[in-house]
Amino acid sequence: MKIALSGYGKMGKIIEKIALDRKHEIVLIIDQHNRAEIIDEDLQQADVVIEFSTPESALENIRQCIKAVVPVVIGTTGWYDHIDEIKQEVADSDGALLYASNFSVGVNVFFHVNKVLAKLMNNYPYYEVQVEEIHHTQKLDAPSGTAITIAEGIINGLDAKQEWKNVLTDGTTVVDDTVKNNQLLIESLRIENVPGTHTVMYDSEVDSIEFKHTAHNRNGFALGAVLAAEWLHGKTGFYTVQDMFNFGA
Numbered sequence: 001m002k003i004a005l006s007g008y009g010k011m012g013k014i015i016e017k018i019a020l021d022r023k024h025e026i027v028l029i030i031d032q033h034n035r036a037e038i039i040d041e042d043l044q045q046a047d048v049v050i051e052f053s054t055p056e057s058a059l060e061n062i063r064q065c066i067k068a069v070v071p072v073v074i075g076t077t078g079w080y081d082h083i084d085e086i087k088q089e090v091a092d093s094d095g096a097l098l099y100a101s102n103f104s105v106g107v108n109v110f111f112h113v114n115k116v117l118a119k120l121m122n123n124y125p126y127y128e129v130q131v132e133e134i135h136h137t138q139k140l141d142a143p144s145g146t147a148i149t150i151a152e153g154i155i156n157g158l159d160a161k162q163e164w165k166n167v168l169t170d171g172t173t174v175v176d177d178t179v180k181n182n183q184l185l186i187e188s189l190r191i192e193n194v195p196g197t198h199t200v201m202y203d204s205e206v207d208s209i210e211f212k213h214t215a216h217n218r219n220g221f222a223l224g225a226v227l228a229a230e231w232l233h234g235k236t237g238f239y240t241v242q243d244m245f246n247f248g249a
């Protein structure tokens with residue numbers, strides 16, 4: 001398959017290596033420096049674009065892929081307020097798009113079990129729940145896209161929570177204590193060199209339940225993105241990575 005990389009930072013470089021190992025060809029690399037010169041015909045050399053750039057640039061990059069009718073796999077986070085518009089634009093152009101807040105197998109298993117657990121915990125309302133995410137200090141968005149997906153899974157399953165609220169903390173004190181009872185707290189910590197750690201905590205007076213995923217490196221994210229590009233090839237429509245993993249509802 002011919003792959004274009006949109007974003008060539010920490011993730012783009014690992015994706016390139018895994019794609020080459022899997023006998024794909026990288027036909028175009030886009031970063032901040034050449035972005036302005038990229039025209040639709042450049043993108044159309046590729047069977048699929050893999051987009052891991054920045055929260056500010058992702059939307060424009062995605063829209064150019066849709067306009068050029070080139071399938072796009074999106075790992076970039078921080079653009080999710082526009083998902084409904086993008087879904088409509090993909091439908092209007094008969095394009096192909098797959099996105100994920102997290103492409104790793106482990107996190108997608110975690111997402112599934114998190115939803116089951118949230119429904120179960122309706123029976124035990126004396127547990128208070130919160131989410132914690134820890135990432136490296138270069139991360140531009142908070143909360144992480146993964147934490148948002150986890151929070152949505154809890155909110156859909158657990159009657160006591162209706163919305164999430166994010167607090168950036170230094171790990172010792174919660175800076176903002178205005179979280180309401182119906183809000184699910186997502187604490188974000190930024191610590192040097194952490195690839196991504198997510199924990200769901202249910203806490204009661206007598207005990208705590210902690211459900212945790214720790215990424216040891218970025219290889220699982222990158223492999224998942226390449227597998228998603230292979231899966232999307234030849235399809236049209238709007239997909240999430242859950243369509244690929246197919247763990248069920």
Ligand SMILES: NC(=O)C1=CN([C@@H]2O[C@H](COP(=O)(O)OP(=O)(O)OC[C@H]3O[C@@H](n4cnc5c(N)ncnc54)[C@H](OP(=O)(O)O)[C@@H]3O)[C@@H](O)[C@H]2O)C=CC1
Nearest residue numbers: 007008009010011031032053057075076077101102103221
């Ligand atoms: N879904 C998932 O599984 C995962 C998602 N992510 C997400 O992917 C994104 C990228 O992460 P990461 O690789 O760590 O970030 P980096 O900061 O390491 O890389 C970002 C890259 O985007 C480039 N860039 C900046 N502006 C543009 C633009 N307008 N068009 C194209 N490229 C541009 C930068 O170029 P330059 O170097 O020239 O500035 C850089 O190469 C983040 O949103 C992160 O949250 C990360 C890991 C897993």
Ligand SMILES: O=C(O)C1=N[C@H](C(=O)O)C[C@H](O)C1
Nearest residue numbers: 077101102139144145146196
């Ligand atoms: O920025 C990162 O590094 C990561 N971003 C994704 C997110 O926001 O959830 C996925 C992973 O946790 C790493």
